[in-house]
Amino acid sequence: MNSLEVSNLKIWDSRTGKVLVPHSSFHVKQRSCLAIVGESGSGKSLTCRAIMRLNKALLHQSGEILLQGVNLTKLSEKEMRKKRGKQLCMIVQNGMRAFDPSCVVGVHLKETLAWHYGWGRDDITVKMKRAMESVMLKDPLAIMNSYPHQLSGGMLQRVMIALAIVLEPDVVIADEPTTALDTITQFEVIEQFIQLRTRMNCAMIFVSHDLAVVKRIADEMLVMKDGAIVERGATRDIFSAAQHEYTRFLVSTGLTLDHHFNKIMGGVSHAEC
Amino acid sequence: MAMGRYIIKRVLISLPLLVTISFFSFILNQLSPLDPAEVILHAQGVPNITSELIAETKARLGMDQPLLTRYVQWFVSCLQLDFGNSYVTGKPVWSLLGPAFLNTLKLTLVSVIAIIALSITLGTICALREGKWVDKSVRGIFFLLTSMPSYWLAALIVWYFSVKLDLLPTSGMDTYQSYILPVTVITISFAGIYFRIIRSSMLSNLNEDYVLYGRACGLPESKITLHLLRNSLQVAISVFGMAIPVILGSTVVVENLFVWPGLGTLSVKSILSRDFPIIQAYVLVLAAAFVIFNTFSDIVNAALNPKLRKDH
Ligand SMILES: Nc1ncnc2c1ncn2[C@@H]1O[C@H](COP(=O)(O)OP(=O)(O)O)[C@@H](O)[C@H]1O
Ligand SMILES: [Mg+2]
Numbered sequence A: 001m002n003s004l005e006v007s008n009l010k011i012w013d014s015r016t017g018k019v020l021v022p023h024s025s026f027h028v029k030q031r032s033c034l035a036i037v038g039e040s041g042s043g044k045s046l047t048c049r050a051i052m053r054l055n056k057a058l059l060h061q062s063g064e065i066l067l068q069g070v071n072l073t074k075l076s077e078k079e080m081r082k083k084r085g086k087q088l089c090m091i092v093q094n095g096m097r098a099f100d101p102s103c104v105v106g107v108h109l110k111e112t113l114a115w116h117y118g119w120g121r122d123d124i125t126v127k128m129k130r131a132m133e134s135v136m137l138k139d140p141l142a143i144m145n146s147y148p149h150q151l152s153g154g155m156l157q158r159v160m161i162a163l164a165i166v167l168e169p170d171v172v173i174a175d176e177p178t179t180a181l182d183t184i185t186q187f188e189v190i191e192q193f194i195q196l197r198t199r200m201n202c203a204m205i206f207v208s209h210d211l212a213v214v215k216r217i218a219d220e221m222l223v224m225k226d227g228a229i230v231e232r233g234a235t236r237d238i239f240s241a242a243q244h245e246y247t248r249f250l251v252s253t254g255l256t257l258d259h260h261f262n263k264i265m266g267g268v269s270h271a272e273c
Numbered sequence B: 001m002a003m004g005r006y007i008i009k010r011v012l013i014s015l016p017l018l019v020t021i022s023f024f025s026f027i028l029n030q031l032s033p034l035d036p037a038e039v040i041l042h043a044q045g046v047p048n049i050t051s052e053l054i055a056e057t058k059a060r061l062g063m064d065q066p067l068l069t070r071y072v073q074w075f076v077s078c079l080q081l082d083f084g085n086s087y088v089t090g091k092p093v094w095s096l097l098g099p100a101f102l103n104t105l106k107l108t109l110v111s112v113i114a115i116i117a118l119s120i121t122l123g124t125i126c127a128l129r130e131g132k133w134v135d136k137s138v139r140g141i142f143f144l145l146t147s148m149p150s151y152w153l154a155a156l157i158v159w160y161f162s163v164k165l166d167l168l169p170t171s172g173m174d175t176y177q178s179y180i181l182p183v184t185v186i187t188i189s190f191a192g193i194y195f196r197i198i199r200s201s202m203l204s205n206l207n208e209d210y211v212l213y214g215r216a217c218g219l220p221e222s223k224i225t226l227h228l229l230r231n232s233l234q235v236a237i238s239v240f241g242m243a244i245p246v247i248l249g250s251t252v253v254v255e256n257l258f259v260w261p262g263l264g265t266l267s268v269k270s271i272l273s274r275d276f277p278i279i280q281a282y283v284l285v286l287a288a289a290f291v292i293f294n295t296f297s298d299i300v301n302a303a304l305n306p307k308l309r310k311d312h
Helices: A044-052 A077-083 A105-117 A121-134 A140-144 A153-167 A183-200 A211-217 A235-240 A245-272 B002-030 B036-043 B051-061 B067-079 B093-128 B133-147 B150-164 B177-206 B209-216 B221-249 B252-258 B263-272 B276-304
Strands: A002-013 A019-029 A033-037 A059-067 A088-091 A171-175 A203-207 A220-225 A228-234
Touching: A002 A044, A002 A203, A019 A033, A019 A044, A019 A059, A019 A203, A019 A228, A033 A044, A033 A211, A044 A059, A044 A088, A044 A171, A044 A203, A044 B209, A088 A153, A088 B209, A105 A121, A105 A140, A105 A153, A105 B209, A121 A140, A121 A153, A153 A183, A183 A203, A183 A211, A203 A211, A211 A235, A220 A235, A220 A245, A228 A235, A228 A245, A235 A245, B002 B067, B002 B276, B036 B051, B093 B133, B093 B177, B093 B221, B093 B252, B093 B263, B093 B276, B133 B177, B150 B177, B150 B252, B177 B221, B177 B252, B209 B221, B221 B276, B252 B263, B263 B276
Parallel strands: A033 A203, A033 A220, A088 A171, A171 A203
Antiparallel strands: A002 A019, A002 A059, A220 A228
């Protein structure tokens, strides 16, 4: 059974008529993780936001998007808003910019949870505290009372993961969640994403241009180039025998990164032993 | 705690600025080619001005002392709101300037409130409907209104509402209704600029990730708009803070048209009669207002924006 099914998704700029994503079709199986890779500008973020129906008003889209069998493109804006967060959760690239810079982080958490579940302050604090501890955030109360600029990118990334844990969505969409982080923090955050999957049994779309990360987290992957999907399949197969020339290019350039990443991961796990 | 320290720091910074400004407004009048003693004697209608009479007047007013001594004396008395006496009427300057300043301040504050309310409302609507017809027509109308000279706009409004419809008073400040016409003219000529600032600040905030993440978490647009406003206002508040002294200093046309007994009317009268102490005090009070309102808007801004409070 598929958690999310996208068919014939087309995205174009209504001012110029320029087609940015011609026709994408893909699906995410229940409990599995689909990676979308491709160089910057290949339409990964457009695709993610199209699923959430959150692209800029001037960008138009057509096609079908089924979430647990419900066609999202047919929903009213109000019904769609109920799906966002609660069933379809997005985690954005730069944690430092994901929260209103003039409010403490807790404000966003409380607003979101109160809006979806109608919980009171104390209830929310207890639930968030538990979730934040589970993603290895020390002193959750202090974090909730901090402004974004007082926290690090990795911490804010984990706050978003913790919120996703409390929201219990069917699908988590993570758009390059580790690109803005240094390698060691990246490793810690990826660990949390992997645990998020096993703990919550949710499906996941994981956008990245770091193949080492993809190899570790994803069951299946799509390769995008200039808005089109040029290759798809099980992650394992693509890494051993890529069909498309562009993918082979990505894999061969990605290997040096991969090597570096493994070294750091090896170092950390040794330290843990 | 951090906020208290910020306020103290900000106020301390503004003090040397005030002293510098006062020094320049003092010097400015010394640069005038006219001899103040001569001006006084003219103003008092002395028929036969001899050089002895001039020297005597100078000594009486302490003008024969060194510049710095005179400045310090002048500055100390200014702090006690003693700006000397008018050359023309001989009355203390503050007895003329004080009430006029208060009248202008009232007009300015009412106008600024109207400007803020109007530009926040229109700026928000236009930003959220960017490129739609509402946005285009509001911008078009304000482009036209702001490019009209305010005396012409004022004449038009007075003619329509007061002469033709006979609804509102055309001059003076006797009732609350007297505010309506001058405030309308000032608001129209300034709101165009400020609503544009709010609009563009909202638009740049709309592209921020926190808006996307807020929407992706399913928050309603009303909540998102509140966050947007809070962040957009930070730019606008420093601009609004500066708007108060700018309008204080630019009410000359409107005040003279509506016979508002304020600073604009007084300053024109004093310039025409070369009444130096009043002009000097006028410049000083306006400059001080600039510094004070600027400091104030910085403090309000810091209260809204936690990053500014951070010690560097
Ligand atoms: N709001 C927009 N209006 C017009 N073009 C856009 C807009 N957003 C993105 N694009 C274009 O769409 C293409 C894909 O962008 P994006 O999905 O952000 O790439 P990435 O794969 O790096 O996430 C880019 O070429 C970009 O120029
Ligand atoms: Mg992107």
